[in-house]
Amino acid sequence: MILSQTMQEITINQVDPHNYDVIIAGGGAGSLLTALALSSKGKKVLILEKQNRLGGVWHGYWVDGYRVDQGLHVITRVKRGAFARFLRNYLDPVPEFVLHEGWFFRVHDKVGTIPTSIGGTLRWPLTGTRGRLGLAKIGAKIKTMKLEEMQKYKDITFLKFMRARGATNQVMLDVMQSAIYMAAGVPIDRASAYESLRTLRDTDKESSKLDSAKKLLFGSDEYDEGIAIGGMQHLVDRVVDTISGDYVLNAEVEKITEHNGSVHNLTASGVELVHSTIVSDIPLWSMSKIVTSDKPEAIRFFQNWDHMLFTRGVTLWLGLDKIVIGDRKSRVIVHPRPETWLISLSSFDPSCAPEGKELLGIAAILPEGRTPQEIVEQIKANGLKKYYPEVLEHTEMEHVQSSYATRAALIPGQTDLDRPGPETPIKGLYIVGTDTAGAGVGLQQAANSAEGVLKALGFAK
Numbered sequence: 001m002i003l004s005q006t007m008q009e010i011t012i013n014q015v016d017p018h019n020y021d022v023i024i025a026g027g028g029a030g031s032l033l034t035a036l037a038l039s040s041k042g043k044k045v046l047i048l049e050k051q052n053r054l055g056g057v058w059h060g061y062w063v064d065g066y067r068v069d070q071g072l073h074v075i076t077r078v079k080r081g082a083f084a085r086f087l088r089n090y091l092d093p094v095p096e097f098v099l100h101e102g103w104f105f106r107v108h109d110k111v112g113t114i115p116t117s118i119g120g121t122l123r124w125p126l127t128g129t130r131g132r133l134g135l136a137k138i139g140a141k142i143k144t145m146k147l148e149e150m151q152k153y154k155d156i157t158f159l160k161f162m163r164a165r166g167a168t169n170q171v172m173l174d175v176m177q178s179a180i181y182m183a184a185g186v187p188i189d190r191a192s193a194y195e196s197l198r199t200l201r202d203t204d205k206e207s208s209k210l211d212s213a214k215k216l217l218f219g220s221d222e223y224d225e226g227i228a229i230g231g232m233q234h235l236v237d238r239v240v241d242t243i244s245g246d247y248v249l250n251a252e253v254e255k256i257t258e259h260n261g262s263v264h265n266l267t268a269s270g271v272e273l274v275h276s277t278i279v280s281d282i283p284l285w286s287m288s289k290i291v292t293s294d295k296p297e298a299i300r301f302f303q304n305w306d307h308m309l310f311t312r313g314v315t316l317w318l319g320l321d322k323i324v325i326g327d328r329k330s331r332v333i334v335h336p337r338p339e340t341w342l343i344s345l346s347s348f349d350p351s352c353a354p355e356g357k358e359l360l361g362i363a364a365i366l367p368e369g370r371t372p373q374e375i376v377e378q379i380k381a382n383g384l385k386k387y388y389p390e391v392l393e394h395t396e397m398e399h400v401q402s403s404y405a406t407r408a409a410l411i412p413g414q415t416d417l418d419r420p421g422p423e424t425p426i427k428g429l430y431i432v433g434t435d436t437a438g439a440g441v442g443l444q445q446a447a448n449s450a451e452g453v454l455k456a457l458g459f460a461k
């Protein structure tokens with residue numbers, strides 16, 4: 001059922017907890033998608049958000065006439081998967097996405113895509129014959145691997161997995177490094193092999209065996225990755241406008257209290273709200289300081305995630321005074337370091353740049369110990385100056401962002417098989433968000449976690 005109503009902003013002193021079926025702490029993607037689905041079931045929610053806006057890192061805004069997102073949001077799976085399901089089931093009209101024309105990896109002076117078939121692999125321009133044969137062998141292995149087999153490799157790194165199979169061609173590893181870096185948030189010597197294999201394989205229960213065999217032999221030019229028309233903020237606003245309930249901004253949840261094994265109340269901005277169903281979208285690494293419980297099991301449950309490793313990204317936005325790139329390809333500069341993704345956003349969505357101008361988003365991972373400015377300088381000096389000097393000559397707007405992208409880097413111990421949600425040892429307290437449960441990365445992961453909560457609450461299959 002699709003409803004159309006606008007969530008109202010109220011103050012913490014206006015809250016009467018009896019008015020709501022569920023209280024949600026934190027207003028990120030996991031929270032909003034949960035609230036969206038609950039609204040369609042006729043439930044009323046209250047969202048308490050510590051910042052002065054909803055959305056968390058799912059967010060967009062204007063800079064000098066250009067509309068930027070928080071991060072370079074290329075949505076993996078806009079036709080299939082949990083995120084697409086939420087949009088399709090609960091928003092009318094369904095938001096529009098534009099597919100890009102594929103990922104192009106630059107290794108020094110050569111450019112190629114990730115081959116999707118054995119035929120494509122044997123013609124791969126980025127390496128010589130020996131490298132191609134090695135890639136064909138490991139590619140065929142990965143393409144035919146079942147999810148259950150991948151799960152066996154959750155506690156080893158992707159690099160270890162590759163080395164064990166003699167897949168050591170450096171160019172191939174460098175390209176994989178770039179592809180997996182963005183999904184896992186860490187390099188291949190730290191990323192879980194299971195999560196990396198899933199990213200490369202794009203495990204898809206919806207494909208038939210025949211489809212898989214065809215793709216293996218002949219490849220596929222079908223990309224299920226896209227950019228949202230209207231940007232992220234438009235999408236967030238659409239979701240918020242369809243939720244039934246109220247929200248309070250600048251309301252930090254300071255305490256969630258358990259009593260006799262069940263959740264009893266929470267305190268936000270000094271106000272205690274008694275409720276028996278609370279969903280928390282607060283990062284797991286701060287939950288042990290927020291949850292007050294007599295149950296040692298509950299304390300251990302949250303303390304276990306105090307040091308969760310998250311992914312950190314840098315996005316460099318450049319507004320150009322003319323169209324320089326002008327196509328829908330996503331480019332990855334593999335060499336020289338750092339691995340850098342470059343996309344012309346205005347080629348997908350002209351409304352994000354003034355007419356005749358161009359908006360480029362360039363994303364990189366922020367490794368530990370490095371500053372965003374260092375990475376930006378490296379992107380400009382190594383990548384742009386060498387391969388796209390015209391971009392630098394025509395830059396009239398420059399804007400740098402840095403934040404966590406997802407709350408759980410996909411390393412051994414933090415794969416979707418390890419993460420704890422949606423239920424907690426406290427009855428009535430559920431957890432949602434990218435670090436709690438749910439496969440995939442980013443919004444897909446947030447949507448998967450929201451589906452988990454809905455199921456736990458008894459509202460989904």
Ligand SMILES: Cc1cc2nc3c(=O)[nH]c(=O)nc-3n(C[C@H](O)[C@H](O)[C@H](O)COP(=O)(O)OP(=O)(O)OC[C@H]3O[C@@H](n4cnc5c(N)ncnc54)[C@H](O)[C@@H]3O)c2cc1C
Pocket residue numbers: 025026027028029030031048049050051054055056057058070071072073074075076251252253254281282283313314315403404405406407432433434435441442443444446
């Ligand atoms: C640079 C970047 C690039 C990205 N690229 C992509 C992409 O290409 N594709 C993709 O699918 N996804 C991408 N994402 C990821 C995606 O946007 C996030 O993973 C997702 O939005 C996170 O959702 P979450 O539910 O974990 O919530 P979060 O965004 O972590 O939200 C948590 C909310 O809780 C609030 N909060 C925290 N503590 C409290 C408290 N004590 N009381 C009250 N409120 C509290 C926070 O303020 C926040 O609003 C990207 C994100 C970034 C930043």
